[in-house]
Amino acid sequence: MYLRKLAIASTLAVMASSSAYACQISARVSVVGNEFPAIQTVGKEAQACSGAEVSTNLTADHQKINVAGMSGNPAEYTSAIIANSSIVALMNNDVIRPLDDLVAKHGKDLQKNQLITINGKVMAVAFMANAQHLVYREDVLKKVGIEPPKTYEDMLAAAKKIRSSGMMQNPVGGAYKAGWNLAQEFNNMFLGYDGSHFKNGSAQPNVNSDAGVKALEMMKALSAYMNPDFLTHDSNATNAEFRAGNVAIMNMWGSRAATLVDADGVSDEVKNGMNIAGPMTVGGGSTPASTLWWDGWTVAKNVSDAEAEATFIAMMNGIDPSIIKDEDIRKQAVWLIEGYTPTDAARGVFAAAQANTIPYPMLPYMGLMHTALGAELSDFMQGKESAEQALADVEAAYIAAAKEKGFL
Amino acid sequence: MKHSTFFWFFLPTGLAMLLFIAFPLVSVVLQSVHTPHEAVLVEVENCGPFGCKKVTTIDQDATRELRNSEPLGKFVGLDIYFDRGHLAITEVKTAWITSESWSGFFNKLGNLPFYRAIAFTLTFTFTVTPILIILGLTIALGVNALSERVKGLVIFVSLLPMIVTPLIGSLILFWMIDSRGILGTAIQWLAADPDLSLKASTGLTWLMLIIYGVWHSAPFAFVVFYAGLQTLPMDQIESARIDGASRWEQVRYVIVPHLMPLIMFVALIQLMDNFRVFEPIVGFNAEAHAQSLSWIIFNDLGGETRQLSAAATSSMLTIFGVAILLSPVLWRTWQDFKGKS
Numbered sequence: 182m183y184l185r186k187l188a189i190a191s192t193l194a195v196m197a198s199s200s201a202y203a204c205q206i207s208a209r210v211s212v213v214g215n216e217f218p219a220i221q222t223v224g225k226e227a228q229a230c231s232g233a234e235v236s237t238n239l240t241a242d243h244q245k246i247n248v249a250g251m252s253g254n255p256a257e258y259t260s261a262i263i264a265n266s267s268i269v270a271l272m273n274n275d276v277i278r279p280l281d282d283l284v285a286k287h288g289k290d291l292q293k294n295q296l297i298t299i300n301g302k303v304m305a306v307a308f309m310a311n312a313q314h315l316v317y318r319e320d321v322l323k324k325v326g327i328e329p330p331k332t333y334e335d336m337l338a339a340a341k342k343i344r345s346s347g348m349m350q351n352p353v354g355g356a357y358k359a360g361w362n363l364a365q366e367f368n369n370m371f372l373g374y375d376g377s378h379f380k381n382g383s384a385q386p387n388v389n390s391d392a393g394v395k396a397l398e399m400m401k402a403l404s405a406y407m408n409p410d411f412l413t414h415d416s417n418a419t420n421a422e423f424r425a426g427n428v429a430i431m432n433m434w435g436s437r438a439a440t441l442v443d444a445d446g447v448s449d450e451v452k453n454g455m456n457i458a459g460p461m462t463v464g465g466g467s468t469p470a471s472t473l474w475w476d477g478w479t480v481a482k483n484v485s486d487a488e489a490e491a492t493f494i495a496m497m498n499g500i501d502p503s504i505i506k507d508e509d510i511r512k513q514a515v516w517l518i519e520g521y522t523p524t525d526a527a528r529g530v531f532a533a534a535q536a537n538t539i540p541y542p543m544l545p546y547m548g549l550m551h552t553a554l555g556a557e558l559s560d561f562m563q564g565k566e567s568a569e570q571a572l573a574d575v576e577a578a579y580i581a582a583a584k585e586k587g588f589l
Numbered sequence: 590m591k592h593s594t595f596f597w598f599f600l601p602t603g604l605a606m607l608l609f610i611a612f613p614l615v616s617v618v619l620q621s622v623h624t625p626h627e628a629v630l631v632e633v634e635n636c637g638p639f640g641c642k643k644v645t646t647i648d649q650d651a652t653r654e655l656r657n658s659e660p661l662g663k664f665v666g667l668d669i670y671f672d673r674g675h676l677a678i679t680e681v682k683t684a685w686i687t688s689e690s691w692s693g694f695f696n697k698l699g700n701l702p703f704y705r706a707i708a709f710t711l712t713f714t715f716t717v718t719p720i721l722i723i724l725g726l727t728i729a730l731g732v733n734a735l736s737e738r739v740k741g742l743v744i745f746v747s748l749l750p751m752i753v754t755p756l757i758g759s760l761i762l763f764w765m766i767d768s769r770g771i772l773g774t775a776i777q778w779l780a781a782d783p784d785l786s787l788k789a790s791t792g793l794t795w796l797m798l799i800i801y802g803v804w805h806s807a808p809f810a811f812v813v814f815y816a817g818l819q820t821l822p823m824d825q826i827e828s829a830r831i832d833g834a835s836r837w838e839q840v841r842y843v844i845v846p847h848l849m850p851l852i853m854f855v856a857l858i859q860l861m862d863n864f865r866v867f868e869p870i871v872g873f874n875a876e877a878h879a880q881s882l883s884w885i886i887f888n889d890l891g892g893e894t895r896q897l898s899a900a901a902t903s904s905m906l907t908i909f910g911v912a913i914l915l916s917p918v919l920w921r922t923w924q925d926f927k928g929k930s
Contacts, residue, residue, distance in 0.1 A: 245891040265637070270895070273628075275649045299646065300633035307638050359877035360888075382632075382645065409786040410768055413874035475638050517638055540639045545628060545647050548894045556702065556888070559877035563791070566700070574700060577680075581673040585898050587627040587663070 204230035204498040206491035212237045212478075213247045214262025217436050219309055219514035220476065223262065227499035235495050244270070251276040254483040259492040262478045266541050266548070268297070268305055273545050277304060277479040283493040290502065295517050297477055307477035308500040309514040311436045312538055313369060314471060314529030315461055318429040320454035321348060329456070333373070333399055333463040333470060336430055340406035343429055353406040354423055354431030356416040357562070363412070364554035365472075369432070370396035372539050373463040373470025384546045384588040386579045388554070389572035397561055397568040399463060404562060412559055426451050432461070432471070435533075439512050439526035459532025471533055472541040475517070546588045553579040614908075620901035621669060623662035626655040662898075669902045674885075676906075677701045702885060703906070709879045712795065714863040714914070717802040722855055724803060725810025726848070730840065732811070733818045744815070751808035759801055759872025766797060794878040801869050806862065810855045817851045818844070853918065860914050865907060882907045 212227060214220050216239040224237040238246075238258070244267050250257040252274065261271060271277045279302040284291065288306070297305040317329050322339065325346050330336040336353070343352040356362040371378070376392030379385060404411055408422060416437055422428045424447045433441070435457075442452045460471035478496045480489050502520045505511045512524040515531065523531055541547075553575045561571035583589040629651035635644050656662075671678040681704075684697035698704045732743055750758065765772040768786045777785045787793045821844065829839050845852070867883035870876060876884060882903055889900040 242891075248895060272649075273647055274895075275653070294638045296636070298634075298636040300631075300635075310638055358874060384630075384645075408768065409784060409789040411789075412877040413788050473639050534639070540637075540642075543635060543644055543646075545630070545645065552888070552894045556876075560700070563789075563877065570700075577673050578702070582894065582896055582899070584672070585624050585669060585674075585896055586894075587625045588630075 204494060206230045206232045206235070206494050208233055208485070208487040208491035209259065210235040210488070210492045210495045211258050212239075212260045212262060212492075212496070213243050213250055213258040214239050214478075215243050215264075215476075216240055217434075218440050219436055219510075219516075220262055222504065222510050222513060223308060223478075223496075223499040225499075226501065226504055227495040230495045230498055233491060243267075247271065248274050248276060251481045251483065255485065255488075256481040256483040259481050259484045259488050260478050260496055261481070262476065263305065264311070264474050264476050264541075265297075265543050266474070266551070268477075268479065269543055269545055270548060271479060272299070272304065276482050278482040278489060279303060280306065280480060280493065283480070283490060287490075287493055287497055290497075290519060292517070292519055295477075297475070305477040305479045306496070306500070307475040307517050309436070309476045309516050310530055310534065311434060311474040311476060311515065312471050312530045312533035313365075313432050313434050313460060314438070314533055315458045316423065316431050316433040316438045316441065316529070317456055317458065318451070318454040319456040320450065321352070321429040324348065329458050330430065330461055332465075333370075333403070333461050336461060337402055337406070339430060340403075344406060349427060349429055351406055351408045351427065352429040353403055354414075354419045354428035354433070355403060355407055355411060356414060356419045356433075357400070357404060357407065357411040358415040358418070359412050359559040359562075360555040361551065362415050362555075363558055363562070364551045366400060366432070367396055367554050367558060368541070368551070369460075369470045369472060370399055370463060372472065373461075373466055373468060375466055375468060378542060378547065378550055379544070384583055386550065386576040386583075388550070389569065389576050393572045394568045395464060397558070397571065401562065401564075401568075412562060423455075424451060435527070435530035436476075436514050438529060439514070439524075457526070457529040459529055459536060460538060467537075469533060469536045469538045471538050473533060473538045474541055476514075546583055546586070549582045549586065549588070550575075550579050553582060617901045617904050619661065620897055621905050622664060622666055624665050624669065624898045625662050626652065626659070627663070628652060629655070665898075669898050670906075673701065674889075674899050675703050675902050677703060702880065703882075703903075706880045706882050706885055707910075709795065710864060710866060710881045710910075713799060713802060713866050713879075713881070714860060716799050717806065717863050718856060718859045720799075721803045721807045721810050721859060722852060724807045725855070726814050726845075726852075728807065728811040729814035729818055730844070732815060747811055748808045750804050751806070751812075753805075755805060755868035756872050758805060759869045762797075762801060763873045788874070791878040794873070794875050798866075798869050798873060798875060798879055801873070802863060802866065805869075806859060810859070813851050813855050814848060817848045821847060853921075857915060857918050860918075861911055864911055864914055882910065 210227065210233065212224055214224065220239055224239050228235045228237060247258060247261040248270050251261060251271065256276065263271060281303050284296065284303050291306060295307050296303045297307055315329065321343060322329060325342045327339045327342060330339050340353045343349050355366060357366055371388065371392055374392035374395050376390060376396065377387055380387045408414065408427070416434060419431060419433065420437060420441055423431060424442060424444060426448060438457050442455050460469035462468065463470045480492050500518055502518050505516055505518055505521050511521070512526045515523065515527045557574040557578055558571055560566045561568055580589060629648040630645050631648040632643055633646050634641055670676055673680055680701055681698065684694055688694040688697060699708060728747055732740060732747065735743060764770050766787045767773050768777065773787060776787065777783055787797055825843055826839060829843050834842065865883045866881045867887065870879055870881060870884045886900045886903045889896040889903065
């Protein structure tokens with residue numbers, strides 16, 4: 182243990198000093214973003230720049246503060262780390278700048294697929310891919326004699342077997358917390374049933390459909406094998422359940438699965454038994470019930486050109502190809518950085534990409550739909566109303582919000 | 590006081606009130622009757638790690654032009670007040686026409702976010718406020734009767750719940766009542782039901798929030814009442830005792846009437862406070878079971894949506910709600926004032 186810590190500390194020290202030489206900036210840099218291991222790494226590497234202050238605010242509440250923090254002039258945050266869902270809010274409010282000139286000047290090392298181009302202009306630089314996929318306990322599945330599930334129907338059957346074997350009471354894990362998480366699980370399942378959120382190219386909702394009802398019914402069936410508190414469990418709480426050995430199969434983010442069992446106090450049984458696989462399909466469909474994501478960074482519009490340039494340089498340093506030479510960092514994510522070779526932990530996300538998982542829809546009104554789903558589906562999950570009623574409520578709530586925002 | 594003296598005396602306060610109370614209110618009112626302009630949508634090609642795709646996006650230049658010509662947005666009058674997210678006039682009308690019984694009507698009403706929030710908010714306000722006043726008074730009377738030596742320590746301990754930040758306090762309790770937490774397990778053992786979960790049941794979640802609300806606010810009532818007890822007229826108590834009044838009768842006929850202005854004060858403050866209940870809902874992750882107006886405002890402002898007009902309208906409705914709640918008390922104060930002059 183001591184040796185390992187020493188090794189990590191010295192690698193970090195070497196890395197910090199080596200990048201400090203490389204990165205010189207002359208204006209303020211301030212970053213806001215989500216907090217999971219890969220983003221924390223990028224933030225830390227960006228802070229290795231010298232010459233001016235680089236501050237980071239990495240929090241799970243980043244979506245609540247990034248638009249407000251970038252709307253002022255000058256903006257508080259010079260960069261927001263976002264994903265394909267949250268960039269839409271920044272685009273809708275026109276608070277990020279095109280990066281073409283900065284890419285030409287400082288971004289020669291970037292690969293083509295890292296550049297997020299919207300209407301011909303580079304608006305963000307992606308550094309990692311993400312998807313939800315299966316995480317399971319190999320040892321538990323072996324004991325009941327079941328292969329890792331490939332479909333949600335298999336998952337239900339496995340859950341039933343594990344429960345009746347008496348090993349675990351609630352073997353299924355799921356981030357079903359009312360709000361964003363619950364809506365995301367619905368999105369996964371809905372796309373798995375070939376649903377589409379909006380009527381052809383318009384902002385008219387289309388979730389109250391056969392696919393919507395089936396998706397909800399599958400979620401309800403799964404929730405019978407979950408901890409009864411599932412409506413309060415986000416992915417952190419779900420992971421805690423897995424670490425504690427209470428959960429054997431779950432749909433989990435690739436970005437969290439890699440370091441899932443690295444925490445203190447996880448039993449060897451869980452550590453050795455954990456394994457990952459690609460996302461599951463549902464209802465006999467071929468599209469995985471999951472969504473593809475990228476995470477990337479942007480540069481604020483309402484800052485001086487000097488600050489924008491400093492931000493670009495610092496963030497480029499944050500995703501410098503040298504960072505993935507460290508084995509611990511390499512396995513934190515599916516990096517879109519040059520020279521990255523997939524680790525074992527990346528299998529799930531790669532499988533998701535290969536199976537033609539649908540990227541999360543980047544539409545200006547998708548956020549409103551997501552919020553409406555998060556607010557209205559919990560009544561159904563508690564058995565207070567029918568699936569049709571819940572979906573009708575979602576559409577009504579969405580329409581009210583979309584009318585207000587000028588989309589309908 | 591001379592009018593000019595009063596004017597100069599009041600000016601700084603008046604200015605501060607104008608700046609910090611009146612202007613924000615005007616801004617909220619304005620915001621609630623305007624919505625963003627209609628978004629000009631265009632089809633563009635997006636490229637990224639997963640290939641290129643035609644998608645809809647907002648035409649920023651065209652939208653900016655609209656915004657610059659009318660920076661406040663589109664005037665919509667009371668449309669937002671009446672939409673489904675707020676008073677839901679049409680939905681309530683349909684529910685009224687289509688339901689055959691009162692319970693059917695209320696069921697449909699409970700499906701609308703505003704009425705669902707009001708139901709919880711009012712239940713919370715009208716259970717927490719009386720209970721915490723009674724509890725606060727009981728603690729105050731108890732502490733007042735203690736010997737001087739232990740008083741300081743007991744006062745400090747009873748104040749603790751109020752010192753704890755509401756969000757932290759509710760988070761601590763949230764983990765304790767988890768079905769694997771110390772209180773959650775204890776309750777399961779007491780009820781002899783291993784599947785019992787406080788967080789999975791709406792009724793128990795409400796109960797838990799109410800208990801938390803009382804726990805958190807009782808110290809405030811206690812401190813106020815304790816201070817009031819120090820001004821108790823001893824001669825009245827003594828004469829009551831000589832007349833043979835029991836301890837209960839002393840409390841009922843001497844102490845409570847003496848503290849009445851303070852009870853009104855605590856009731857007023859706590860009605861307002863409890864009506865805008867918010868932190869416990871976030872701390873207890875209770876939004877699936879209980880929502881309040883403040884929580885709706887928070888939710889509207891958060892995430893990728895930022896519905897400013899909806900949030901402003903909910904704020905206005907909260908202000909109206911507080912005004913209605915306080916009107917009996919304010920009316921009484923006004924009557925008292927008129928009676929005196």
